[in-house]
Amino acid sequence: MPTTVNEPIRTPALDTMLDVLRAPFPGAGSNIALRWVDRVLRGTGQVVFQGNWLTGLFILVAIGINSRVYLVAALVGVVASTGTALLLRMDRGLVDAGLCGFNGVLLGIGLNAYLSQDFTAGQWPDALLYVYIVVGAAMTTVMLAAISSLLGSRKVPALTAPFVFTAWMFIFATLQFGDFHPGPLLQAILPSHLIATEPVTIETWYEGTFKGIAEIFFQDNALSGIVIVIGIALNSRVSALMGLLGSLSGVAVALLYGASETPVALGLYGFNAALTAMALGGVFFVLNRMGALYTLFGTLVTVWAWATMSVLLSPLGMPTFTSAFVIVGWFFILAKAGFLGVVPIDPADSTYPEDNLRRWRGGRLSDGR
Amino acid sequence: MPTTVNEPIRTPALDTMLDVLRAPFPGAGSNIALRWVDRVLRGTGQVVFQGNWLTGLFILVAIGINSRVYLVAALVGVVASTGTALLLRMDRGLVDAGLCGFNGVLLGIGLNAYLSQDFTAGQWPDALLYVYIVVGAAMTTVMLAAISSLLGSRKVPALTAPFVFTAWMFIFATLQFGDFHPGPLLQAILPSHLIATEPVTIETWYEGTFKGIAEIFFQDNALSGIVIVIGIALNSRVSALMGLLGSLSGVAVALLYGASETPVALGLYGFNAALTAMALGGVFFVLNRMGALYTLFGTLVTVWAWATMSVLLSPLGMPTFTSAFVIVGWFFILAKAGFLGVVPIDPADSTYPEDNLRRWRGGRLSDGR
Amino acid sequence: MPTTVNEPIRTPALDTMLDVLRAPFPGAGSNIALRWVDRVLRGTGQVVFQGNWLTGLFILVAIGINSRVYLVAALVGVVASTGTALLLRMDRGLVDAGLCGFNGVLLGIGLNAYLSQDFTAGQWPDALLYVYIVVGAAMTTVMLAAISSLLGSRKVPALTAPFVFTAWMFIFATLQFGDFHPGPLLQAILPSHLIATEPVTIETWYEGTFKGIAEIFFQDNALSGIVIVIGIALNSRVSALMGLLGSLSGVAVALLYGASETPVALGLYGFNAALTAMALGGVFFVLNRMGALYTLFGTLVTVWAWATMSVLLSPLGMPTFTSAFVIVGWFFILAKAGFLGVVPIDPADSTYPEDNLRRWRGGRLSDGR
Structure with missing residues (x-):
């Protein structure tokens, strides 16, 4: 597959230009609101391994053009998981790199999608479900810290495991509660x-x-x-x-x-x-x-x-x-x-x-x- | 939830009094039978994190007023798992703290309960089932040592995992044997x-x-x-x-x-x-x-x-x-x-x-x- | 069970004789083809913990008298997994001891057997299935390296886990592809x-x-x-x-x-x-x-x-x-x-x-x- 990839990487000039985008969002250094914008966008980009706020912005746009419901779910997820990391005082470098947020993005959309009757467009969650999504997104941060404790010494990243495990833990359960509405895809x-x-x-x-x-x-x-x-x-x-x-x-x-x-x-x-x-x-x-x-x-x-x-x-x-x-x-x-x-x-x-x-x-x- | 718990903990006088109960069972230091009484009671108390023989005694009473069958199963379990730990020479401090016994308590009752036709009251096991319970309780000790080897260096306890894993390992199997009698709750x-x-x-x-x-x-x-x-x-x-x-x-x-x-x-x-x-x-x-x-x-x-x-x-x-x-x-x-x-x-x-x-x-x- | 095994082990004379068999296959030191013969036979013997090319030879004969299909599958598996280890530069000592091959033996036969309509005799795989077996056998080597990274520091061997996990990973999937032909034993x-x-x-x-x-x-x-x-x-x-x-x-x-x-x-x-x-x-x-x-x-x-x-x-x-x-x-x-x-x-x-x-x-x- 990628046998001739050596060519495009000899472009330090382009990469130097792009480094502006890899740097924090303009003003994030001094303004707390802009720092949150950076964390949210960067966290979104980290799902696909890109610590770049512009990548994150494109992803949010990509989600938004398909469904505003999922755009909101993604934002709720990234904010809740990143906020939990700050509250529990995780390493600030990880937080600012967006690494405590990307599992939350996926958790937010994932829970919302499988609990919607229409998977493609999504359905606005009620208050109970939003609470559930927020707690779930917070849980991805706990899982991230836990899995990093297990694998970190071997220099192995948690990948999206915090999202996957939390999502399973939270989505199986919905079958047992009358106030959740599992979507049509959840058929045993x-x-x-x-x-x-x-x-x-x-x-x-x-x-x-x-x-x-x-x-x-x-x-x-x-x-x-x-x-x-x-x-x-x-x-x-x-x-x-x-x-x-x-x-x-x-x-x-x-x-x-x-x-x-x-x-x-x-x-x-x-x-x-x-x-x-x-x-x-x-x-x-x-x-x-x-x-x-x-x-x-x-x-x-x-x-x-x-x-x-x-x-x-x-x-x-x-x-x-x-x-x-x-x-x-x-x-x-x-x-x-x-x-x-x-x-x-x-x-x-x-x-x-x-x-x-x-x-x-x-x-x-x-x-x- | 527990936001105002600061108050009751300023009671060193009461705690000093209670320390008598936290100490070994009277005579356990010199008499082997009384030392076993202490291990059995303390092991029972450790299920709920209390290294206290009186807590263990209350728990056994609580079990006994519901079912004598389960009281015996609990005792068989705690003795078998603690005995295995001694035979294989686990750390004596762990054994005497009851930490090698609490998974056995749960395994004993658990296997007995799900293999009884009446879950609430329990049913006396036959000889084959007692052998199974004893081997299962012994297995919780192997699991405890194994899991502690994996998690101990991170200062993470095994919790009741030795019981849970052993119980699953032993209870799924019962479906495959005509001489076990899985209870009505085990329905796929x-x-x-x-x-x-x-x-x-x-x-x-x-x-x-x-x-x-x-x-x-x-x-x-x-x-x-x-x-x-x-x-x-x-x-x-x-x-x-x-x-x-x-x-x-x-x-x-x-x-x-x-x-x-x-x-x-x-x-x-x-x-x-x-x-x-x-x-x-x-x-x-x-x-x-x-x-x-x-x-x-x-x-x-x-x-x-x-x-x-x-x-x-x-x-x-x-x-x-x-x-x-x-x-x-x-x-x-x-x-x-x-x-x-x-x-x-x-x-x-x-x-x-x-x-x-x-x-x-x-x-x-x-x-x- | 094995309480009187002390007797037969006082036979250093016999063991000294047998050490000839435990040594590399004749000529393996200087000839690359014979070195591969040694790796294949020794790898086969390692399934049952015997680093001995003659044991491996007996096992291949034992398989061959039952089914030539499985004999070939075993050979394909051991060569693919051992070759992967060499290509990715695993420790040469492990490779030469046959430890990178035994999971491949099992993977090869196992995939072939459960994708045959006749489990006992086996069925010749088509090209697609042979590719699948080769990739699967290679995967056992990745799993071996990964599991050894996790357990090695505790001096715990991977056992046949690389085979078991890979086999599950590869055999469940076959249900989803029309070009595989899962055998009659795979019934949910x-x-x-x-x-x-x-x-x-x-x-x-x-x-x-x-x-x-x-x-x-x-x-x-x-x-x-x-x-x-x-x-x-x-x-x-x-x-x-x-x-x-x-x-x-x-x-x-x-x-x-x-x-x-x-x-x-x-x-x-x-x-x-x-x-x-x-x-x-x-x-x-x-x-x-x-x-x-x-x-x-x-x-x-x-x-x-x-x-x-x-x-x-x-x-x-x-x-x-x-x-x-x-x-x-x-x-x-x-x-x-x-x-x-x-x-x-x-x-x-x-x-x-x-x-x-x-x-x-x-x-x-x-x-x-």
Whole structure:
């Protein structure tokens, strides 16, 4: 997949220009309101590994053009999780980097979406559900601190695990309460082998690939996916490319092995793979030749792992979220301790793929093991 | 919830008196039989975090007034698990503190209860089942050593995880053997959304709260719950209050969000929450203002987490046990590494909430991170 | 069970003779092809903890006499997983000891078997399935590195967890793809209590015990089991005895507690127990008196744990693989940190049971905690 990515990264001039965007939001240093704007936007961008407020802004726009309900849910989530981190006095550097907010973004939209009768457009939550979302978003911060305590010493990031675990913990429960209204997708069924498959068109490929990006944020909208890719590219062209290739891999593998057309076109086979491709491809590993192969390997496994998670959860009728990415991502990142053939990047030292590669070549990258 | 708990803890005189009860059972120092009495009673008390033989005695009485079958099961469990610890030469300090016995208590009653046709009163086990209970109780000790090896270096206790994991490991299996007789509660069913709810009366609140305490020990009996609360209060008024408030929170949240009345009145929404409230509220965190807020947060999450666990296990027809408490408790305690806003207590240094708070104020509490 | 095993281990003369077999395959030091022969055979032998190419050869013969399909699958698996380890530059010592190959052997046969319409004989995979097996086998190497990173510092081995986790990750997914053909055993069903049991004959005992050894490699063939036991005995008589006693324990406990005859006769109650008995009995713990008791304890628990795993997976219709062994093995090995009554062996320092015992008696065994 990404074998010729060496070319676009020799562009320090462009990257120097873009560094303005990677810096804090104008005025965030002195104004508390603007600092919150920076945290909210940056937190949103961190879902796709981009510590860049402009990326976050593009993502919020991408969500907003699909559903204002989800835009509000995302904002509630990022504010609640970031606020909890401040209240409990987490490391201020993590908070300001947006790293305490991105799980909250996903939790907010996720809970809202699966508790809406119309998944695509969403439904305004009532007060009880907003309380639930706020507590859930706060819980992602507890999970982040807990998981970081377990994995931090091995230089392994929590990824979106705080979101996935909290979302499961909060969404299964809704079945037991009459005042929640689980959406139509939450249907328990015993798994069985897929028989019939639908015809595949060129639209399956196009929609599947872009919706695969949008589905990271639960948006069933190809245009949202395009806007998000642009937002990512403003911080890192490599990450944008990885995301697209990852999502495309999902579509390709799914169709090659005879998956059902509907979930493929919805981007469901791609959204986990896109995250794995972005994470392994340049962010947590240097994207040299072996890094590219390793990324391809992990991306491929993620596609199948998503199918496995959907089978595993079907007797509960519960969503996979980004669990396939978390599981595969963790295994591939943990494995760095045993593999001298790849160049891991310390999460605390990782900036963006182009810069990571450049620093590695210059011998200025700290030890990632 | 516990915002005005500062008052009752300024009572060193009472606590000094009570220290007699916290000391070993009279004669335990010199007589091996009396030392075992101390281990059995103390181990029973440790289920609710009280290293106090009198608390243990009250709990055994509370169990006995509901069912002699379960009283015997509890004794078999505590003796088998403690004996295993001695045989395999675990740290004698842990053994004498009752910390190798409390999971055995729960395992003994739990296996017996779910393999009885009448859950409330219990049924005398046959020889095969007693062997099973003894091996299961011994297994909780292996799990305790194993989990402590994993979490100990982070100053995180095993909580009741050895019981929960062993109980699951042993109770699922019973379906595969004709000579076990799984009780009527073990019915597998695909989860679906709760529709009808029953009317709630004042009795729901009263029964739900006290049975929430009793259900920690599988006792479907409000009077047992009252006796247990008294037993806890003899060691720590704060823990007793936390337990009651935790159980009450379970009832309140469940009813607010429209849960079914039957499980609420049985205390099922409260028994995990009660444990979380006791654990976080003074035992593993200093109960200052932020500690109280943190406890409230964890207790709330536990109520929903219990509902989630019951959904998760429904396709297997298996009980949740105290899994919601273990999971939420672990996340909240692990998270201490990242939160400077709360004051964690080293499990090895924790005594009881009043004393922990007093020592913290006096600067005599060792670092809990 | 193994209380009188002290006798056969005073045979250094025989062991000195056998050391020729434990050494690398003739010519492996200088010839790359022969080095690969050594890795393949040794990797196969490591499934049952024997770093001995002759043991591996016997196992491959045992598989081949049952099914050439599975023989090829085993070879594909061991080559792919070992090759991945070399490509990613894992520790060469681990690779040459066969430790990066044994999970691949199992993954290869396992995927092939459950995706065949005839489980016993197997079905030749098509190209898509071979790709899947190769990627899966490669994934076991990633999991091995990842799990070793998590457990290695505690001197706890990965056991067959890389195989089990990868196999689950890859086999659940097959339901979602029309181009896979899941076999008849993959049927999801809600668990219910076993009612009728079939008559037990002496054949149940004989078949169950030897098929319990063969089922480790998915071979439904008593003769294969006998050949494998001989292969193990050529490296360690104690391990062979442990394997047989473990498998026999599975049959005995299952029948004592009224399990269904069919799975017992297929060796399903025994194959996990056989692995636990071999692992705890001499390989990871010194087989002194307490070690023998500890092994018996773990073996017993594994029998029930297998039943539990089969219930746990029934709503998914998925196989248990050696998960019961992995779980129980991990708990019993992790627990060594807390138990001074047993003598653990550092996995990196373990050779074979007789030698481990001899070195312990001579005070030449390094600390296993």
